[in-house]
Amino acid sequence: KNEVEQSPQNLTAQEGEFITINCSYSVGISALHWLQQHPGGGIVSLFMLSSGKKKHGRLIATINIQEKHSSLHITASHPRDSAVYICAVGLLTQGGSEKLVFGKGTKLTVNP
């Protein structure tokens, strides 16, 4: 079983729709990261959170530590939001460093 599970794997939406991507994990974590990857490979960090909720523009990330679950929401989706969204959990090692374990990603396509 993967330590990080994302759903759905693929998501197609119409412009303006509210989007939710889910992430579940099975281990204790130091932090949870949401990242965006556009075609061509570049990865951009969207959020790093260890509790509660964060908002940046039309993006909202929430985490429930007890349930080991996080969601990424996109309000008023736009075709430029089309990308792969990746959830990653930070695991602290004995040496005090953080190792990121990534989910497989959710491919989002927003049609005009």
Add this chain to the structure above:
Amino acid sequence: EAGVAQSPRYKIIEKRQSVAFWCNPISGHATLYWYQQILGQGPKLLIQFQNNGVVDDSQLPKDRFSAERLKGVDSTLKIQPAKLEDSAVYLCASSVALAKNIQYFGAGTRLSVL
């Protein structure tokens, strides 16, 4: 602020050949990571450096992969000899410190092994 620089962007080689990738992290970032991302999967950590020391290389196939960060700044990742299953995007990332930090990614090197 300049981002993480990687080169080359693309590389095509035949199996059993050698290849090297280069990464220049963001200035001042002590921690550097090399990831392998196979098509359809999330990135997998190969090696993590703190300055010029290795923090984690538990998932690096050491029989064929090697990496160094001699002066604590630039880093190179080498594969020798390459196998077909090494075809992937190799991503370099850097962060200010070891834990609970945003990681900044380079554009990656897409390797095709024929």
